[in-house]
Amino acid sequence: MIETWIDAVQDLWAGIQGDGFKNIRAPYLVKRREFPTAIDPKDLLNNPIVITIVPEMQFTYSAGGPNEGFYQGESYFHVAPDLDPAKIPSLIKYPGLIAAKAAANLKLGGLVNNFVLQSRPDQITGPGPLQYGDETPHWGFIVYWEVKENVNASITVATGA
Numbered sequence: 217m218i219e220t221w222i223d224a225v226q227d228l229w230a231g232i233q234g235d236g237f238k239n240i241r242a243p244y245l246v247k248r249r250e251f252p253t254a255i256d257p258k259d260l261l262n263n264p265i266v267i268t269i270v271p272e273m274q275f276t277y278s279a280g281g282p283n284e285g286f287y288q289g290e291s292y293f294h295v296a297p298d299l300d301p302a303k304i305p306s307l308i309k310y311p312g313l314i315a316a317k318a319a320a321n322l323k324l325g326g327l328v329n330n331f332v333l334q335s336r337p338d339q340i341t342g343p344g345p346l347q348y349g350d351e352t353p354h355w356g357f358i359v360y361w362e363v364k365e366n367v368n369a370s371i372t373v374a375t376g377a
Contacts (some may be wrong), residue, residue, distance in 0.1 A: 217285065217365075217367060218273070218285070218287060219246050220327060221324050221327035221363065221365070222245050222268070223244045223245060223246050223247050224325060224327050225289065225291070225324065225361075225363075226243065226244055226245070226266070226268060228317055229268070229291060230242035230266075231317060232313045232314065232317055233313075240265065240266050240293070240295075241266070242265070242266045243265070251267070252265070252348075253349070254348070254349045254350070254351065255267075255294055255349065255351055256351065257294075257297040257298065257352050258297055259297075260295060260296055260297045260354060261297045264293065264294060264296075265293075265294050266291050266292065266293045266294070267291070267294070267348060268289060268291040268292070269289065270287050270289045271288065271289075271290060273285065273286070273287050274286045275367065283367050284329075284364060284366060285363075285365045285367045286363070287362060287363040287364075287365075288334065288361075288362050289360070289361045289363065290358060290361075291358070291361065292346055292348070292356060292357075292359075293314070293342070293356050293359065294356045295307055295310060295343070295354075295356055296343075296354050296356070297352075297354055298352060299345055299353055299354060299355060303355055304343055307342070307343045307355055307357075308343075310340075310342070310357050311357065314340055314357070315333065315340065318331065318332065318333050318359075318361065324363075328363050328365040329364045330362075330364040331361065331362075331363050332362060333360065333362075334360040334361060334362050336360060338360065339359070339360050339361075340357060340358070340360075341357060341358045342355070342356055342357030342358060343356065344356065344357070344358070346358070
């Protein structure tokens with residue numbers, strides 16, 4: 217189920233390196249429940265952060281199996297402290313870095329059957345304005361991804377009436 221692999225998505229994104237910073241901060245949702253209540257845009261210049269949510273889930277199941285879970289996720293990369301257009305040249309590399317990380321981790325280390333960017337025209341959007349809570353809008357990217365997992369161990373289907 218999602219709690220066994222969602223932090224692996226964050227580990228994946230945390231491995232992205234860019235200009236002026238070593239890694240992107242990627243707070244866990246399960247291991248340490250580090251999901252922030254606010255982001256200080258001033259911190260984004262040297263410490264970009266990615267926030268991940270999973271707004272859509274769908275399950276298929278039957279007595280004969282396979283029982284599967286399908287998840288539509290969104291990761292919000294907050295990468296600049298403001299909307300200064302002069303920062304755009306340093307941000308342009310992010311889509312390629314994100315796509316490369318996703319393509320190199322199709323099974324999230326064996327935790328899922330499939331992890332891919334969603335097949336849609338806007339699978340990575342940005343740089344565009346992002347805002348988390350009440351802070352000042354700043355440059356960022358939204359990444360739309362999906363996971364397919366076998367949930368046979370988690371879903372038991374009763375046979376008979």
